[in-house]
Amino acid sequence: MRIAHVSDSHLDNPEGVATSVGTTVALLRAAGHRVVLHCPGPLLRRRRRPGEVPSLTVPTRPYRLAVPRSPDAPADVVHVHTTGPLGVAGLRWATARGVPTVLTWHTDLIAYAAHYPEIPIGAAYAGLRLGLRWHARDLWALGRPGPDRQTRLAELGRCLLAHSTVLVAPSAKTASMMAAMAGRTPIVVLPTPAAAPHADADDRRRLRARLGIPTDAPVLLAVGRATPEKNPELLLAAFAQVRQTLPEARLVLLGARRHRLAIRRTAHRYGVAGAVRLLRPVSHDRVGAHYRAADVLAFTSTTDTQGLVLSEAEAYGLPVAMVDTALVQRPGTGTTRPVAEPTAAAYGALLTRLLTERELRADVIRDGRAAVAAWSGERYLAELVRLYAALPPAEATP
Known part of the structure; x- marks a missing residue:
C-alpha cells in the first residue's frame, strides 16, 4: 500500500x-x-x-x-x-x-x-x-x-x-x-x-548521581513542557504536600524549555525550589533513563488528547498518577490509572501513596505493564x- x-x-x-x-x-x-x-x-x-x-x-x-x-x-x-x-x-x-x-x-x-x-x-x-x-x-x-x-x-x-x-x-x-x-x-x-524500552547507558544510580539526587530519595518525574496548559502550578503545589510527609522527595521536570523562570518562582513560593530539577528536552531515546531513575510519573495536564508519556512510563514499570479523569483508561485493557481530584491536597496524597504503599505500587505497575503488552x-x-x-x-x- x-x-x-x-x-x-x-x-x-x-x-x-x-x-x-x-x-x-x-x-x-x-x-x-x-x-x-x-x-x-x-x-x-x-x-x-x-x-x-x-x-x-x-x-x-x-x-x-x-x-x-x-x-x-x-x-x-x-x-x-x-x-x-x-x-x-x-x-x-x-x-x-x-x-x-x-x-x-x-x-x-x-x-x-x-x-x-x-x-x-x-x-x-x-x-x-x-x-x-x-x-x-x-x-x-x-x-x-x-x-x-x-x-x-x-x-x-x-x-x-x-x-x-x-x-x-x-x-x-x-x-x-x-x-x-x-x-x-x-x-x-x-x-x-508505547515503544519498547531502550537499553540506555545511564542506569538509575548513575543518572541520579549526575542530577545530585540521593540514591534512596523518592523521585517524582514529569515529562514534557512545563507550560501553563500542562498545569505545573498544581504539580508544584502537590509536591509541596508530598514533602511534608517525605522531606527527602525530589521532583524532576524533564522537557522544561520555556517558562523556566516562572517555574522556579513558583517552586520558591511553595518552598520546594531546592528539591526541584529543571531539565531541558532530550532526544526520545534518552528519556528511558529518566523513567528508570524515577519512582512515580506525575501527570497534571488535562489538555492532552492521549498522554503518550503515560504508556511510555508504564512500559518502563513506572506507576503514573494523574488528574484527568477522561484519560484514566489504559489502551489495550479495561484497567484504569490512579487519578485524584485536581487539588494540591488530593493529588499530593495520591503521589504520597504511590511512593510509600508497596502493594499499591506493585498493582499499578503490574496493570500498566499488562496494558502496554496488550496494546502492542x-x-x-x-x-x-x-x-x-x-x-x-x-x-x-x-
Missing part, C-alpha cells in the same frame, strides 16, 4: 505528535508498506531526506515552519497528523484527487488557543485555504479569547473533518470531544502504542492497516 503521511512536526522535535508519527511510519515501513513522510526539513536541498520540505526555525518555539507543499507522489491513502500549512496542503491535495484521507486529531486546538497565539493564526490560514468564507470580523474573533473564538475554531474543526474520510482519535476522550464536529465523518479510536505495536499496526484497507474512495473535486 502507498501511504503519504503529512505532519507539520519534524521528527527531531521531542514531543508527542512527532513521537506518534515516527512510531506509525516506522511500523508501516517495517511491514513492507511504501510510506513517504512529508514533514519539515532543512532549508538546503542536499540535507533533506525524501519527503521533507524546506522549512525555517520559529523563534522561541521548538518547531519549524514549512513551505505548504502538497505530496508529489501517487498515494492510495493520505494520513494527515496536523493542521498547519503542510497538513492543510495534504488535505486539499487528497480532496482534489479523490484520495481517501485519514486525519488524526493529536492536539486540542481549542484548549491550546488560550496559550499559543500561533493557534488562532494557523486556524485563520487553514480556514481560508479550505474554503471557509470568513470575513474580517471572523478573523478578529479568532484573535480574541472568548466564546466567539471557540465558535470559529469549532467551525474550522467541522471543515477539517468534512475534508477527511475518517477521523482517528487517540483516546475515547478525544473521540467524545470531536463527536459534535464530526458530522458524517466516522471516528475511530486508535491510540499510538503489532496490534496497532493491524488495526491501522485494516482501517486503511476499508476506506471508501473519496470524490474528487472538480
Whole structure:
C-alpha cells in the first residue's frame, strides 16, 4: 500500500505528535508498506531526506515552519497528523484527487488557543485555504479569547473533518470531544502504542548521581513542557504536600524549555525550589533513563488528547498518577490509572501513596505493564492497516 503521511512536526522535535508519527511510519515501513513522510526539513536541498520540505526555525518555539507543499507522489491513502500549512496542503491535495484521507486529531486546538497565539493564526490560514468564507470580523474573533473564538475554531474543526474520510482519535476522550464536529465523518479510536524500552547507558544510580539526587530519595518525574496548559502550578503545589510527609522527595521536570523562570518562582513560593530539577528536552531515546531513575510519573495536564508519556512510563514499570479523569483508561485493557481530584491536597496524597504503599505500587505497575503488552505495536499496526484497507474512495473535486 502507498501511504503519504503529512505532519507539520519534524521528527527531531521531542514531543508527542512527532513521537506518534515516527512510531506509525516506522511500523508501516517495517511491514513492507511504501510510506513517504512529508514533514519539515532543512532549508538546503542536499540535507533533506525524501519527503521533507524546506522549512525555517520559529523563534522561541521548538518547531519549524514549512513551505505548504502538497505530496508529489501517487498515494492510495493520505494520513494527515496536523493542521498547519503542510497538513492543510495534504488535505486539499487528497480532496482534489479523490484520495481517501485519514486525519488524526493529536492536539486540542481549542484548549491550546488560550496559550499559543500561533493557534488562532494557523486556524485563520487553514480556514481560508479550505474554503471557509470568513470575513474580517471572523478573523478578529479568532484573535480574541472568548466564546466567539471557540465558535470559529469549532467551525474550522467541522471543515477539517468534512475534508477527511475518517477521523482517528487517540483516546475515547478525544473521540467524545470531536463527536459534535464530526458530522458524517466516522471516528475511530486508535491510540499510538508505547515503544519498547531502550537499553540506555545511564542506569538509575548513575543518572541520579549526575542530577545530585540521593540514591534512596523518592523521585517524582514529569515529562514534557512545563507550560501553563500542562498545569505545573498544581504539580508544584502537590509536591509541596508530598514533602511534608517525605522531606527527602525530589521532583524532576524533564522537557522544561520555556517558562523556566516562572517555574522556579513558583517552586520558591511553595518552598520546594531546592528539591526541584529543571531539565531541558532530550532526544526520545534518552528519556528511558529518566523513567528508570524515577519512582512515580506525575501527570497534571488535562489538555492532552492521549498522554503518550503515560504508556511510555508504564512500559518502563513506572506507576503514573494523574488528574484527568477522561484519560484514566489504559489502551489495550479495561484497567484504569490512579487519578485524584485536581487539588494540591488530593493529588499530593495520591503521589504520597504511590511512593510509600508497596502493594499499591506493585498493582499499578503490574496493570500498566499488562496494558502496554496488550496494546502492542503489532496490534496497532493491524488495526491501522485494516482501517486503511476499508476506506471508501473519496470524490474528487472538480
